[in-house]
């Protein structure tokens with residue numbers, strides 16, 4: 001079983017902003033092609049068994065990859081695609097939209113991004129969303145970590161800020177995208193002690209030295225069993241991500257530095273987060 005727990009689709013010229021597309025080039029040293037139409041996404045996921053597809057809503061940044069768009073694509077391939085709904089705490093009635101996404105559109109969870117959406121993770125407008133997600137059994141993917149847009153506030157981006165969410169909603173399952181980079185130590189601390197909090201390794205491998213340190217930190221704290229496989233497509237592909245993970249120790253050649261346990265890497269690649277998150 002190969003599950004990609006973190007992928008995007010959008011119509012870049014309609015649903016993103018020119019500013020966002022321009023700033024996205026800060027992500028990697030190589031140019032990033034930000035086009036990911038449903039057709040391109042489907043072709044890129046050929047070798048994957050199940051794929052999580054994210055809506056992406058940010059009133060703060062003017063981005064609207066809406067729930068009907070993502071759910072419509074997922075309905076074309078229901079045996080393989082699972083949609084997560086974008087929900088913004090600044091909307092007047094986000095809970096009604098969550099109910100509609102669950103019961104009307106068949107979406108399986110939520111995507112939230114305090115840094116992209118400009119809210120503190122414990123803002124009372126967000127807390128009502130967590131309560132609804134816990135009640136409806138919808139896990140949340142948090143982008144909790146840094147990102148590139150100039151206007152995205154770092155003060156809301158620390159993984160440690162999700163500790164209060166985990167304590168207030170102990171039955172809510174959630175995962176932190178990209179190990180919460182660059183604050184991966186906070187993410188490791190959190191997932192070690194919160195049973196229903198996890199992380200994904202997407203879009204990290206192209207900073208190989210940082211990524212080696214992330215994996216070693218997770219290994220030494222004994223939390224690699226709480227890591228999910230993902231790509232952040234179109235930022236990276238399945239083949240690149242698997243290959244780079246299997247080759248993580250090559251940069252250590254000629255040194256006595258400790259190695260990442262490659263058996264654990266294979267277990268991450270084979271893991272089924274949908275079962276763990278009860279999304280199936």
Ligand SMILES: [Zn+2]
Nearest residue numbers: 006008177232
């Ligand atoms: Zn992403």
